Amino acid sequence: MKRMGLMLAVAAVLIPVACKAIKKHRETTRKPVVVLDMEALAERSLPGRAAAQYIKTVQTILHRGIDDVRTMYRGRENTPEGARAIAQAQSFYQQQMALYQKKLDNEIGDIVSAAVRSWLKKNRGVAAVVPADDTLGYNKHADVTRQIMVEVDWYKPSFPPMPRVRINKTPA
Incomplete structure (x- = not known):
């Protein structure tokens, strides 16, 4: 007892x-917080490389429009009409490049978000994935870029149609 x-x-x-x-x-x-190197993802992932190639092609096509206007006004670049036409072509180029870049950024952002959500479902022990640029520093063991890149590479990006440059063929 x-x-x-x-x-x-x-x-x-x-x-x-x-x-x-x-x-x-x-x-x-x-639960740990992990980091994702967005720059490395954009440069090395399949959708990121496809987006870089796509924007280069768009840039080439749009720049051709400026070249065509300059050719039309060759010798008359400094006239008011020539300067105005070239300035309009350059403005159009900048607006279109900004528009295409924004569409591309949105598409790649959607792909990365979906890939991160998919990765988090498989790694329930992780609290959050944070862009590496938004941290003051991190341990290399917290970097999950390669793991998430595997998820990102499963996605095929959907880009808008290539631009068609239409210019006024008759000098104003």
Whole structure:
């Protein structure tokens, strides 16, 4: 009987201590936050490389429009009409490049978001994925760029149709 009383007394002391230790362990064991190098993803992933090639082609096509206007006004570039036509062609080029770049950024952003969501479903122990540029620093073990790139490479980007440059063939 004395043994039973001693065991109950020890249990009464140890159980609350053990519960506190378990609670403290749970509080200190948080889900990790990992980082993603967006620049590396854009440069090395299949959709990122496809987007870079696409924007180069768009740039070439749109720049041809400026070249065509300059050719039309060759020798008359400094006239008011020539300067206005060239300025309009350059403005059109800049507007279109900004528009295409924004569409591309949105498409790649959607792909990365879907890939990160897919990766997080498989890695439930991770609390969040943060862009590496938004951190003050991180341990190399927190970098999951390669793992997420595997997910990103499953996606095929959908780009808008290539531009068609239409210019006024008659000098104004």
